[in-house]
Amino acid sequence: MRYLPLTPDDRQSMLATIGAQSVDDLFVDVPEEARLNGPIHGLPMHAGEMAVEAHMKALAKKNHAAGDMPFFLGAGAYRHHVPASVDHIIQRGEFLTAYTPYQPEIAQGTLQTLFEFQTQVARLFGVDVANASMYDGSTACWEAITMARRITKRGKAILSSGLHPHYVSVAKTMARFTKDNLSYQAPTLDAATDGQNMLDQIDDETSCVVVQYPDILGRIGDLSAIAEKAHQHKALLIAVVTEPVALGAIKSPGEMDADIVVGEGQSIGVGLQFGGPYVGLFGCKQKYVRQMPGRLCGETVDAEGKRGFVLTLSTREQHIRREKATSNICTNSGLCALAFSAHMTLLGEKGLRELAMLNHKKAVQAADRLSQLDGVKLLNDSFFNEFTLVLDADSRPLVRKLADQRILAGVSLGRLYPEVTPLAHGLLVAVTETSTEEELEQFATALEGALS
């Protein structure tokens, strides 16, 4: 077995040192009836690299890779080009095979990159501080709601209808057990966001308002008025960003006075990977830092006065506070945070702004092209790189039909909101720097054919 270095002689000599006859003697605490003799039935025996690779490749081949065909899916996961050097860096064994940096003297590599990551995220979001990552955007969103509850000591959260329905599902699942009161209704096919509705709902019982920016239908709404009204009622504004590249083009939530900003960082540095692992981003105003969940990396000095970094404020965390911790999170998404940070370092502000405008203008082009088709209307007045088309037909079978023609057309709102019949006519279309004009034409032609 190529990963196991002990030889039979090694094992014998080690057993002799231990004073055991056989390895079975080391399992004496396992009751007789729970011991298995021989390998578990029904599973294959060990295999070499070639055999394993063949097996895995056969499975991989049964999937349609996004890069092999016109591809327009988004809804919380976006296909962006990841520069080759990013994957090279995260495969360096010193990053890949390190543990959470509990011994800072020999983990400065991980710690400094986390400090840089936190700074990048805080600046991108326009807030004071950010943590060292969460699992993903959806769990970060729920953590932000619980953080607002701790800060305001109120349990009513108002969720925008523009919040990703999976994020809503995660919050609903948890709220059932924590007894938080969530106010939410599914979106309607309007060009305007539900900002006014949010304003109307805020009262003195409200702990937080949770608004996605741009929202699930791609619409971009100003958050300033919501922040102002929330603050008048001593409630918090939580902004949720599922496409962080957008913040290279549009105002940061922090500039509009959001208190907590969370997001999905997958777009930058992390591939699609069928939904995971991704990287949750979590930032907030300085005054709330001690209520944050997750790991925080902080700057300090060593015994010789040299600058160094450590995990800090761990009295918030489960390994110290146990049941009084701000969250149960332990392992987070360190390597994806490194990928995010390395990609962001390649982009810099200049590259990020260029990438964002490239995405946006390609999307404008696509929206104009597709909305010329009979039976297709563009919902949005404003959008970043994703918009909603309202079709004359149910978009679910249409998406499947186009997939049969090897075109991945977008995400049907019918799949995201199976319980809301009118939404089935909505099709979410995302356009990034990876889509070409030829692919757009193929999509337009196929869509026209499917609708006629």
Next chain:
Amino acid sequence: MSMLSEGRPTRQEENLQMTDDGSITTHTGNRALMVDEPLIFEIGSSDRSGVDLPEAPQVESRLGGLEREAPIAIPGLSEGEMVRHYTRLSRQNYAIDVGLFPLGSCTMKHNPRLNEKMARLKGFADIHPLQPVDTVQGALELIHELAEWLKALTGMPAVAMSPKAGAHGELCGILAIRSALEARGDAREVILVPESAHGTNPATAAFAGYKVEDIPANKDGRVDLEALKARLGPDVAGVMITNPNTCGLFEPDMKKISDAVHAAGALVYCDGANFNAIVGRVRPGDLGVDAMHINLHKTFSTPHGGGGPGSGPVVFSEALAPFAPLPIVEKMDNGHFRLVEEETAEDHHSNSFGRMVAFHGQMGMFTRALAYMLSHGADGLKQVSEDAVLNANYILRSLEGVLDAPFAKSGPCMHEALFSDKGFANDLSTLDLAKGMIDEGYHPMTMYFPLVVHGAMLVEPTETESKAAIDQFIGAFRSVAERAKAGDELLKSAPYFAPRRRLDETQAARKPILVWTEAEDFAEAAE
């Protein structure tokens, strides 16, 4: 070096001169391959980029009047600078690739590179979670295949694949327990957790809205069965047990514990963090467990990546299976795979407690874990646990003469060996020994955990270390332990040879600096 009032250096490093009280210093402060690296904010600039993009089409933008005008102030680097920055930083990290990483309860084993290659196949890496299911049949099949392995290895009938890490898996299990109890109209309020449990256990129970109570350990480091039985009652929803436990010992009464818990109408959660000790040799399903998470990033070698990503699938008993979270992958009679989501759950998964996460879990970890399992096979996985346990016992017996091993007399350990700081002289501590191990070229063992042992040191070598590597580690550990017992003053300031000396964690927490700010601005603000 010039410092601000709170001791923060204003600059990375001032130029040092050639000698200073006899020691040799350099102009840069660097020492050959040991090179300090500034922050990207100190070397990059907002108008530099390592990415070339095509021109954007000439169309009007439609950003709703919300253009970002203020500076973002994120610096860029050219590709060469970026690669050098991170490569230099990487060299300040200890990692399994660098050496033995005996961090107890963390299972730092070798991460096979085949698995990295497999995770990057475009058919896995470049597929979107919301693609039509007909276009991702291979991905669903892989998830299903991995699920079958996990069920077979644990002897449990169902598994939830979506939890993102161990603690998220714990949450999944506890929510299923709560759902099952609520479904029978018997909402209970208390979860019992042994004192020796991982901190995530009580934190998870509280996160799910439960009260948490401790159950004590007996003098052998096991759960006190009688004390547990005495506490069970109509208010207890469940018990969270780690088996093998955090003292590195198998709970021989596990089945009796499960039976007692079930008799009291409660359910058993098992923390599977230590599954590496028993994989292929013991099935938790035979011990009466109702739910257990499996850390794919421990037992099944998906890389820890400096703190994640992990993956924490949860296996369930028949009692809890109906409450498993969405989404669920199912194999249909025609050989196709379907994905049960909100859209399709009503017909036969109506008891599911709902969704825990957007999308379907950690696909990138599933590919690695399955490649690991296929490589080892049923025979190899059994060998894994045997060698892991053999290595740990070898360390225990090789060192029990020099270090206090609180439970060594009660029999063999499982995959990790536990020592205490008893007998250290001159106020030397576990921390001092750990820092001494750094100078010897090792990542230290887990320190001060479990909490039930004073100055605990938990050593988990894993099965991927050779006898020679372990002998060398034992030699180093013995040497540093003997220094600690002799009261060697030098240990108090160790490490001496790491990229940094001991870091001031108190200062870091008292005045947290969590993001970089311009040195000048900071200097002004501090004055």
